Amino acid sequence: MSDSLPPDSVGIVSPQTYHFDIPLNLACGQTLESYDLVVETYGELNANASNAVLVCHALSGNHHAAGYHAPDDRKPGWWDSCIGPGKPIDTNRFFVVSLNNLGGCHGSTGPNSIDPDTNKPFGPDFPVITVSDWVQSQARLADRLGIECWSAVVGGSLGGMQAFQWSLDFPERVRHAVVIASTPRLSAQNIAFNEVARQAITSDQEFYKGRYYDFNTVPHRGLMLARMVGHITYLSDASMGEKFGRELRDQAYKFGYDVEFQVESYLRYQGERFSESFDANTYLLMTRALDYFDPAYNFGDDLAKALAPAKCEFLVISFSTDWRFTPARSEEMVKAMVAARKKVSYAEIDAPWGHDAFLIPTPRYIDIFTAYMDRAAREVGV
């Protein structure tokens, strides 16, 4: 570990790729014959493999959740605020597993991977993946790593949905599910925003019905628009106001359609940067995984009934200004958990940052998360 890295960092980390060749049957009816998962781990697995924590990522996340890939990296992993020595997911006690989900674009098999049947990228032929499919693939990863039962499965947003789904699909293999800034299912408005993003991508002339790889191009503008819309929904009106207000980029109005306000410049920049690093087909896939998530669907919309098999304890956390997945949506989960007589702790955190608050170490959030994980650690003797 480099001396220049913060002392509470997991330090320099390297991803590792695991290949799986037992066919995976997917919810959509298709089968993936084989696939790779790219994984990072932090901390040490203890002798009886009881201290493992699975971290699940959200829409645009990846396996690089904590630490640095190189000493001169400008930024650490996406959840470095919560993973590391002395942090809520304390790597002095836990063995943390973080993977890029199936269908992703950061090393795990996804639409931009080579389809062995055609020797070309899958593109639109890559199957639609659901949260349940991810959980299946993560269970195989657990098998490979020798982890029979997770001390905790943890995630924010779409990651929280995976934690929730674990409790239903593998009740014997999860002690704690930590579901942060999430929802039991998307609202019509949530789906609508996803649909705008998808339409932006698929209507880009460079999309070529998802086969843009073959044309050596990417639907840059569509992906940029999708990210811009998404980004607005991750922030709160208040935090955007605080950060940008009506600040102009130049001294006075220019009366035109180029950038006038700083917030426009920021959004364009975010959108452009994202469109250079993220795969458009993966974006479509991730938004659909969000749309389809609905554990109560096969239980007459009764979430408590869906929760019947769950055996773990739950920690549910929401954020006051999150208008994408409001505290009310977390409370739906909590009510269903209570109705199903599950053990559940719930906290709504006052934080101005909207949905993105789950990435930001607000003291009360960190305290509650830390206390809960401390209990989980002590349970397994670490």
Add this chain to the structure above:
Amino acid sequence: MSDSLPPDSVGIVSPQTYHFDIPLNLACGQTLESYDLVVETYGELNANASNAVLVCHALSGNHHAAGYHAPDDRKPGWWDSCIGPGKPIDTNRFFVVSLNNLGGCHGSTGPNSIDPDTNKPFGPDFPVITVSDWVQSQARLADRLGIECWSAVVGGSLGGMQAFQWSLDFPERVRHAVVIASTPRLSAQNIAFNEVARQAITSDQEFYKGRYYDFNTVPHRGLMLARMVGHITYLSDASMGEKFGRELRDQAYKFGYDVEFQVESYLRYQGERFSESFDANTYLLMTRALDYFDPAYNFGDDLAKALAPAKCEFLVISFSTDWRFTPARSEEMVKAMVAARKKVSYAEIDAPWGHDAFLIPTPRYIDIFTAYMDRAAREVGV
């Protein structure tokens, strides 16, 4: 008036075009040498021209605010719920003037009009128009119609901004300003959504830097996306949930990127219909008029100071679930009006329909609006 039309309709109406050839100096520094305004009127102007009400439209509105253009029209004008015999803006008492704003695409001079200098559509050469410019052009229309002082200037959303601006720019010419579902200025989030819409339009390959008329095309996909985003912000999460929930278009999941949920189908339809009837350059212009509106800008952000010249009475109305321009934004206006010692009435209406609630005749909304306009009518003896 056709027998088949509702008895509280203004009946069959016809727009009229007024030509103006005294140059109009615009806020952006440019000058419009001449222009047309297309106008509808409902009711009769009284002998001393004291019973006139100006209705101002919002982003996608036009001059056709009430009644029908033909007996077999499926829908009346956009604010027919509030304009007509016995309605809040009672055409048995008031003479109502409704115009398509300058820069519009429904008959008034705008980007899709022929530029007399080039004999081609203005396109991107059409100047940026502000709310103040509209008020100037509306004042000239008032002159033409022989209206020295409006009994009321009334509008929702961007229309409310025009009512507000009238009170500042022509304090002697307005008795009442009715500002509904509006805001004293856009927030960073509001601007951000507008910017997404603009980027969607300008990044459409059919946009041709605004000269799409010359290429005999329109940026159909961009305009569709812009409308889809806009539409989401006009509705509330609750009303979308009520209307669509997670209803599927077919019986079961199809696991793909075509329409799965009814809300997707609805949004695509709305977007497509809009993109066939609205001009993309006008959309850009209207969003910028929203962005630039900021009457406190030249008064050190002190709205009360900006209000000093106003002489009219104000009615301000907001809607509980409007997250585009929340009740808090209306309350900012009201506070400033109180601080500036203006006469103001304020009501927040409980309504589930988000921003669009200003178009929907909720009983309490209609009652308050009617009572206020009744007083305005009696003041001028009608």
